Amino acid sequence: MxxxxxxxxxxxxxxxxxxxxxxxxxxxxxxxxxxxxxxxxxxxxxxxxxxxxxxxxxxxxxxxxxxxxxxxxxxxxxxxxxxxxxxxxxxxxxxxxxxxxxxxxxxxxxxxxxxxxxxxxxxxxxxxxDVGLNRAIGVNGLEIIRGIAARKQPGEPVNILTHCNAGWLATVDYGTATAPIYLAAEAGIPVHVYVDETRPRNQGAQLTAWEMAGHGVPHTLIVDNAGGHLMQRGQIDMVIVGTDRTTADGDVCNKIGTYLKALAAADNDVPFYVALPSPTIDWTVGDGLAEIPIEQRSSDEVSLVWGKTANGEIAQVRISPETTPAANPAFDVTPARLVTGLITERGVAKASRDGLKAMFPGRG
Ligand SMILES: CSC[C@@H](O)[C@@H](O)C(=O)COP(=O)(O)O
Known part of the structure; x- marks a missing residue:
């Protein structure tokens, strides 16, 4: 990009x-x-x-x-x-x-x-x-965005919430969750992206927001806890996230906090999509919660935050007492039942073993 x-x-x-x-x-x-x-x-x-x-x-x-x-x-x-x-x-x-x-x-x-x-x-x-897979994800996800846009007033944007960065910076080009967004913007469909800041490392605030700005996609940064509130008020039309590993049963492991967004989406009838290229499917694993190892990262990522100071230096500051311990599980698992669909390079699959097998016969 x-x-x-x-x-x-x-x-x-x-x-x-x-x-x-x-x-x-x-x-x-x-x-x-x-x-x-x-x-x-x-x-x-x-x-x-x-x-x-x-x-x-x-x-x-x-x-x-x-x-x-x-x-x-x-x-x-x-x-x-x-x-x-x-x-x-x-x-x-x-x-x-x-x-x-x-x-x-x-x-x-x-x-x-x-x-x-x-x-x-x-x-x-x-x-x-990877570039080809992501572009194909974009083409398939674009149809979902187009369908939502068709039910709106002319010029009214499709409001999309995303978590973490599943943009071109997370791939070689295009991104996974962002590929449909970029293609929709290119096709002239009005979109607006709510960007979760994504604590602790703030990939949303630092990377997704930068990508959106760089490509002129209208976007608004929100704190991680705001998504449910916006969904309750009808301000989110769909969620699209990426994934670090999706199981053969359709469970989705992604950046910590994704599960809470999926719960809020289910409670508010907001479609919750996951965009993924097929190499992200782990055909050897069924139950994501039981079987996917969750990376435990340094507690410093929770207690210390990077940013730019008023005099232009990139610096780190502490936001909690020196003595307070912090835990930092980096990913969580969203069960397949909370996922509306898996946007793959071949099409949109149901988040289930049957759905994935139908989309990728002979794999797994
Ligand atoms: C497209 S990669 C997965 C992404 O969806 C992203 O949300 C994510 O969790 C990346 O994790 P990271 O820990 O920044 O490598």
């Missing part, structure tokens, strides 16, 4: 054919920084410390990490080693494991001498495929 008048992806291969550039998301929206990464350790840091974040982008970044390892040492042991190193960087987003498995399955049968080129080729393909 665009930053100023230039089109960017969130990650790209440099002309040297070995290193990548990434948008370092820690500084947004205040500072747009691009970093070169050329080692497996650098890739692991970028994923673990959330220079890059969002399930699809984490997967693509890890794929390039495997390629860097192959350039350094293409042995079987190194291939297994890099799988382990990168797999432990973030436990919840399933695209990470999907991409690592995909890379290992492609590389393992090859002689070591052919692995480096094949690894960079496959990593590049995974990045390109």
């Amino acid at each position: 665009n930053v100023g008048d230039r089109h960017y992806r969130t990650i790209w291969l440099n002309d040297d054919g070995r290193s990548v550039e990434i948008i370092d998301q820690r500084w947004l929206p205040h500072d747009f920084r691009v970093e070169k990464v050329d080692t497996v350790a650098g890739i692991a840091t970028a994923i673990r410390d959330m220079w890059v974040r969002g399930a699809p982008l984490i997967g693509v970044t890890a794929a390039y990490g495997v390629a860097m390892q192959m350039a350094d040492d293409p042995s079987d042991a190194a291939l297994d080693g890099v799988w382990e190193i990168l797999h432990e960087t973030r436990p919840t987003a399933i695209n990470l494991r999907w991409a690592l498995d995909e890379m290992r399955n492609v590389l393992r049968p090859l002689p070591p001498g052919q692995r480096t080129d094949a690894a960079y080729r496959r990593a590049g393909e995974i990045a390109d495929e």
Whole structure:
């Protein structure tokens, strides 16, 4: 998508054919920084410390990490080693494991001498495929927005609530939850996005709001607790969120707080959609609540907040007593029964095993 008048992806291969550039998301929206990464350790840091974040982008970044390892040492042991190193960087987003498995399955049968080129080729393909999947999600989700717009007065916007950042910054391009929004805006359908700030790391306030502003999509930032209130007053037409892992039974794991939005949506008859590319489906898991590992992040993310000071510095401040402990589960699970539909690259699936199997026959 665009930053100023230039089109960017969130990650790209440099002309040297070995290193990548990434948008370092820690500084947004205040500072747009691009970093070169050329080692497996650098890739692991970028994923673990959330220079890059969002399930699809984490997967693509890890794929390039495997390629860097192959350039350094293409042995079987190194291939297994890099799988382990990168797999432990973030436990919840399933695209990470999907991409690592995909890379290992492609590389393992090859002689070591052919692995480096094949690894960079496959990593590049995974990045390109992500763009195509998200665009297709956009096309399928656009029809839902169009349907809601058709029931409104001419010019009246479709009000969409989103949580966390499932925008282009969470993917290679387009985003998952934002792809239908961008396509609707492009098609001239009036949309307005309520952006949950998404404590503790404020991905909504810092990333989604920045994306919406950058693409001229009308939006309003709200605190996480405001969504239910707006739904009770008929101010939200639909919710669209992304997901870090969706189970074969249609349970949706996403940023902490998503479940509360789904509960409020169900209580107010607001359709609750989840946008996801198929690599985000974990076919090995059925019951999301029982089986998905939930990342427990540093309590500092709860007690300390990053922002820009009046004199223009990006700084961190403490918002709670020094001695107060904080807990920081990063994701929650929304049961399938609260999900209106799963917007995938193939169409909108029912959030159920049958719904997903019908959409992706032969998988799982
Ligand atoms: C498209 S990736 C999943 C997103 O929907 C997003 O909401 C999310 O939870 C990302 O988590 P993050 O912890 O910022 O990597």
